[in-house]
Amino acid sequence: xxxxxxxxxxQRREMLKAIGLTDYRELYRDVPENMILNRPLDLxxxxxxMEVRNxxxxxxxxxxxxxxxxxxxxxxxxxxxxxxxxxPAKEEFLTAYTPYQAxxxxxxxxxxxxxxxxxxxxxxxxxxxxxxxxxATAAAEAAAMCRDRKRRVTLISATAHPDVINTVRTYCYGTxxxxxxxxxxxxxxxxxxxxxxxxxxxxxxxxQQPNFYGVFEDADALGEIVHAAGAMFVMGCNPIxxxxxxxxxxxxxxxxxxxxxxxxxxxGFGGPYLGFMATTMKNIRKLPGRIVGETTDHDGNKAYVxxxxxxxxxxxxxxxxxxICSNEALCALTxxxxxxxxxxxGMAEAANQSMAKAHYLEKALTAIPGVKLRYxxxxxxxxxxxxxxxxxxxxxxxAKGILSGLPYEDGMLWCxxxxxxxxxxxxxxxxxxxxxx
Amino acid sequence: xxxxxxxxxxxxxxxxxPKCDVExxxxxxxxxxxxxxxxxxxxxxxxxRHYTELNKQVHGVNCGFYPLGSCTMKYNPRIDEEAAxxxxxxNIHPLAPKSSVRGALEVLDTLRADLCEITGMDGMTFQPAAxxxxxxxxxxxxxxxxxxxxxxxxTKIIVPDSAHGxxxxxxxxxxxxxxxxxxxxxxxxxLNALRAVLGEDTAGLMLTNPNTVGIFDENILEITKxxxxxxxxxxxxxxxxxxxxxxxxxxxxxFDCIHLNLHKTFATPxxxxxxxxGAVGCKEFLKPFLPHSALMEKPGRLQVRGFMGNFLVCxxxxxxxxxxxxxxIPEAATNAVLNANYLMQKIKGTFTPAFDRICMHEFVLDxxxxxxxxxxxxxxxxxxxxxxxxxxxxxxxxxxxxxxLMLEPTETESIETLDWAADVxxxxxxxxxxxxxxxHNAPHHTPIGRPDEVKAARSPIVRYDFA
Numbered sequence: 001x002x003x004x005x006x007x008x009x010x011q012r013r014e015m016l017k018a019i020g021l022t023d024y025r026e027l028y029r030d031v032p033e034n035m036i037l038n039r040p041l042d043l044x045x046x047x048x049x050m051e052v053r054n055x056x057x058x059x060x061x062x063x064x065x066x067x068x069x070x071x072x073x074x075x076x077x078x079x080x081x082x083x084x085x086x087x088p089a090k091e092e093f094l095t096a097y098t099p100y101q102a103x104x105x106x107x108x109x110x111x112x113x114x115x116x117x118x119x120x121x122x123x124x125x126x127x128x129x130x131x132x133x134x135x136a137t138a139a140a141e142a143a144a145m146c147r148d149r150k151r152r153v154t155l156i157s158a159t160a161h162p163d164v165i166n167t168v169r170t171y172c173y174g175t176x177x178x179x180x181x182x183x184x185x186x187x188x189x190x191x192x193x194x195x196x197x198x199x200x201x202x203x204x205x206x207x208q209q210p211n212f213y214g215v216f217e218d219a220d221a222l223g224e225i226v227h228a229a230g231a232m233f234v235m236g237c238n239p240i241x242x243x244x245x246x247x248x249x250x251x252x253x254x255x256x257x258x259x260x261x262x263x264x265x266x267x268g269f270g271g272p273y274l275g276f277m278a279t280t281m282k283n284i285r286k287l288p289g290r291i292v293g294e295t296t297d298h299d300g301n302k303a304y305v306x307x308x309x310x311x312x313x314x315x316x317x318x319x320x321x322x323x324i325c326s327n328e329a330l331c332a333l334t335x336x337x338x339x340x341x342x343x344x345x346g347m348a349e350a351a352n353q354s355m356a357k358a359h360y361l362e363k364a365l366t367a368i369p370g371v372k373l374r375y376x377x378x379x380x381x382x383x384x385x386x387x388x389x390x391x392x393x394x395x396x397x398x399a400k401g402i403l404s405g406l407p408y409e410d411g412m413l414w415c416x417x418x419x420x421x422x423x424x425x426x427x428x429x430x431x432x433x434x435x436x437x
Numbered sequence: 438x439x440x441x442x443x444x445x446x447x448x449x450x451x452x453x454x455p456k457c458d459v460e461x462x463x464x465x466x467x468x469x470x471x472x473x474x475x476x477x478x479x480x481x482x483x484x485x486r487h488y489t490e491l492n493k494q495v496h497g498v499n500c501g502f503y504p505l506g507s508c509t510m511k512y513n514p515r516i517d518e519e520a521a522x523x524x525x526x527x528n529i530h531p532l533a534p535k536s537s538v539r540g541a542l543e544v545l546d547t548l549r550a551d552l553c554e555i556t557g558m559d560g561m562t563f564q565p566a567a568x569x570x571x572x573x574x575x576x577x578x579x580x581x582x583x584x585x586x587x588x589x590x591x592t593k594i595i596v597p598d599s600a601h602g603x604x605x606x607x608x609x610x611x612x613x614x615x616x617x618x619x620x621x622x623x624x625x626x627x628l629n630a631l632r633a634v635l636g637e638d639t640a641g642l643m644l645t646n647p648n649t650v651g652i653f654d655e656n657i658l659e660i661t662k663x664x665x666x667x668x669x670x671x672x673x674x675x676x677x678x679x680x681x682x683x684x685x686x687x688x689x690x691x692f693d694c695i696h697l698n699l700h701k702t703f704a705t706p707x708x709x710x711x712x713x714x715g716a717v718g719c720k721e722f723l724k725p726f727l728p729h730s731a732l733m734e735k736p737g738r739l740q741v742r743g744f745m746g747n748f749l750v751c752x753x754x755x756x757x758x759x760x761x762x763x764x765x766i767p768e769a770a771t772n773a774v775l776n777a778n779y780l781m782q783k784i785k786g787t788f789t790p791a792f793d794r795i796c797m798h799e800f801v802l803d804x805x806x807x808x809x810x811x812x813x814x815x816x817x818x819x820x821x822x823x824x825x826x827x828x829x830x831x832x833x834x835x836x837x838x839x840x841x842l843m844l845e846p847t848e849t850e851s852i853e854t855l856d857w858a859a860d861v862x863x864x865x866x867x868x869x870x871x872x873x874x875x876x877h878n879a880p881h882h883t884p885i886g887r888p889d890e891v892k893a894a895r896s897p898i899v900r901y902d903f904a
Contacts, residue, residue, distance in 0.1 A: 002760030004512050004704075005772045006851040012772070015779040015852060019795075027774045028684060030653045030795060035685050037767075042554050046762025049516050056756055060525025062540030064533070073732065074743055075531050081453050083481060087488045088708075089522075095497030095513045097505055098710040101829055103820070103883040106438065107494035108709040114441050117900040121474040127899045130710070133566035136743040163743040166731040170739040174577060176612040216468060246468050259743070269541045270531035270733065270744030272566065272712030284897060290710065295893035303888040308897055323606035325569040330708030340441055340477045341484050343450050347476065353457045360459040378465040398537065406532055422458040 001046030066403040068424045072382050072415025073212070073406050074161050075270065076262045078240065078350060079419050081341045084264040088334050098326060102305045108329065109304035112292040115336035122239055123256035124247030125278035130290035130327040135259025136164045138275030139206055139236055140171035141322055142255045145286040146204035146232040153178045153202045157189040159211035160236060168206070187213045187375025187384070189222060198229035208236040213413070214382025215375055223252030239263050239276070240354065241380050243347035255279045264338030265331055274331040288322035353418035354381035357425065361416050364429040370436055374411055382415045384408065393435050402428060438494070441487050442901050445477040451484070475903055494884060495709070496828055502854055506799045506831035506843025507649065509679045509701035514760065517704065517753035526752050531733050531744040541748065548755045555766060556695055557688020558718030562727045563746035568676060571696025571715025572607040574728060574741050578694050578719055579641045579670045580611050581726040581739070591640035591669065595631070599624050599650065599835045604643045604674060613640055620837055623792055624650035626660050635667040645674035646690060647681070647797035649835040651777065661691025670694070678702045679847065680774055680798035683767030694719040703754040714750040772848035773798040776855060780846050783859030787866035791838045799845035801838050808840050813869035813876050815840040820887065823880040825861045
């Protein structure tokens with residue numbers, strides 16, 4: 001049996017004696033007898049470290065690690081620099097708790113302050129929080145922060161990620177607020193439909209940019225429509241794309257959120273990921289979650305602290321706007337570290353290469369008879385193709401160690417990042433040609 | 438410590454990506470960024486040095502004693518980290534064909550089965566990313582259940598006043614009115630107060646047991662029975678599971694749904710405030726309401742985040758449960774309780790435990806008397822501990838004890854550490870009586886002194902100013 005209890009049997013007896021007890025059972029004497037589990041747990045025996053390592057390795061070996069991943073849809077396989085994997089593994093960063101004691105946590109607090117600054121820079125906003133659980137919950141929290149007594153309805157574009165829509169729907173169900181999905185038209189938000197759905201009961205409208213199909217939305221125009229109706233404009237953004245794209249701030253967004261996973265986190269079967277949230281100074285006190293602020297100590301030294309806590313659950317309890325108590329600190333550290341390692345040029349490179357390679361693949365695939373781009377609009381690094389025999393294509397490519405685009409709405413949603421080589425993309429094209437011949 | 442932006446040098450970079458091997462493509466007209474983001478420009482040496490400098494000003498449980506009550510700061514085993522870094526777990530896409538991720542699915546199935554056995558539950562979701570997120574998910578199960586019976590008059594959730602702030606905040610997020618009931622002097626549920634508020638409008642009760650002062654509420658079966666008789670459901674806040682795992686099961690206490698903090702009880706690292714995982718378990722009848730990812734699992738259910746949850750955290754938890762196994766789980770709990778009682782016993786005679794009785798995995802010291810006598814507050818004592826290399830215990834929680842310090846040593850501390858810790862408390866107890874001023878100004882040996890939190894809130898500076 002594996003154990004992390006250092007005390008020996010003898011020491012445990014000594015400790016029991018010091019408390020005035022003779023048996024372990026007496027430690028639980030306040031627990032009614034009929035509630036004590038009177039049988040061993042139905043679990044396997046504990047294992048030594050070597051056995052655990054082998055067992056976990058055996059489980060890992062049952063998963064296919066594809067050499068090239070051409071599937072996105074909310075989880076993006078970008079190149080992670082070595083140092084970005086190494087630093088968050090340092091035991092201090094890894095095993096620390098939430099930085100309540102500022103005097104011994106300046107390392108964590110400063111790393112979050114730096115992360116907040118970088119997110120503000122990427123989004124063009126004034127203030128970012130310390131992160132929330134993921135992009136989907138960030139969208140839900142943004143919807144909540146935009147509500148007031150009169151404006152309660154949340155609008156969300158049908159072109160958003162299905163999990164984001166469903167998460168926002170769930171949070172709305174919780175607070176008994178209405179969610180309305182604005183229909184899409186030809187792979188983009190239907191602006192006319194949006195206009196018709198806005199009224200003075202609507203709190204906010206959320207659009208993903210680029211959207212779930214990879215298509216660029218007319219964010220500025222949508223923002224104008226939303227503001228004209230007195231509602232708030234929330235944009236869900238791709239942080240890699242933001243290195244080269246117009247900021248949500250400049251597109252008129254009141255709140256910018258998104259999935260931070262592309263910033264140095266592995267695809268990891270869906271988590272842990274990172275939700276970022278940024279807004280203008282005007283809305284800062286509505287932001288949920290932890291925020292790190294700068295101050296001084298009594299000697300005038302610069303110091304970082306968890307701040308604006310009057311918004312939060314431990315102060316306001318049932319009056320808090322959100323129950324969120326923590327953040328994804330280590331992921332925020334990872335994101336800041338990724339952005340520092342890549343720098344503005346490196347991130348622009350990742351974005352530009354992803355876009356270039358995606359277009360290369362799209363052009364080559366749509367040259368094949370029978371293959372068509374479903375929504376003929378400019379896109380970033382994802383695109384939806386009408387593609388016959390997509391199941392067979394998925395299988396054939398998988399046998400070659402390549403994870404194809406995602407079968408979706410009777411087509412295939414492809415994603416290319418900077419990791420994919422031209423040679424691999426050419427191979428994909430030749431395989432598709434062969435299957436469809 | 439300089440900020441990373443202050444160390445940035447224009448033109449410095451790391452050489453990470455190869456040249457693009459396909460033709461470049463431009464963004465459509467009007468979509469290009471006008472000004473590049475002011476991210477740091479650094480060499481790899483610079484990055485390494487900066488984060489090393491930051492890392493030196495962080496205190497982790499693997500580095501020293503961390504008796505933070507209610508947080509279960511137990512040692513984070515390295516083998517769990519090794520497992521979570523395996524390529525077969527990190528490099529798999531959540532939407533890959535199920536046949537290509539059989540190992541991942543087995544990790545989740547095995548962990549689910551193990552945790553259900555430990556807690557006495559029948560079903561479980563790993564979607565919640567944290568305890569509070571788990572609470573939200575659990576209370577949503579209750580809400581869906583009542584809605585499925587068209588039982589719309591159930592508008593209230595009962596929460597004891599000793600509860601963690603997330604409990605009432607969660608109830609509000611689920612559209613419920615919060616009914617606070619007072620605790621008995623020993624932090625337990627006042628049965629009469631409970632009876633008085635139960636009725637047709639009761640949706641449920643949120644409770645943790647042992648409670649937030651580290652005492653096991655022996656009336657728990659009566660409590661859950663009363664709530665059930667009123668037609669409500671019982672939710673277990675699993676933050677204190679480390680006291681009882683393998684010894685008592687929330688499912689046997691009458692709870693219908695629970696959350697577990699994998700980053701507390703199951704030793705996954707806290708990471709400075711996340712990522713964690715707040716696994717939510719439930720009895721059979723609530724399984725139809727468990728959340729599922731629309732895209733990854735099945736549409737038609739609610740979901741509380743994207744995809745299925747913090748998978749790599751689950752990997753760590755599975756490695757931990759595999760290590761401890763059938764005997765190790767209750768051994769951990771029993772020794773957590775033993776260590777807490779031992780430490781409390783050794784401190785007794787100086788600071789006063791709030792409750793002079795056998796505690797569970799944590800105990801509370803009540804410094805209100807000491808503060809009246811010396812002027813030294815719980816905050817002063819906490820800050821003074823820092824100078825001795827100990828992370829302070831939880832301060833001023835739960836709200837029902839004044840000048841509270843809550844200590845939870847966990848089972849992974851040795852008797853030597855506990856003896857040393859008790860000795861430090863003894864020293865400070867004496868110091869407060871002879872030199873309270875010194876303690877008002879603690880800590881003395883840290884890079885910064887006490888920060889001005891009022892100033893931080895009044896004039897928020899939440900990002901670096903490049904100007």
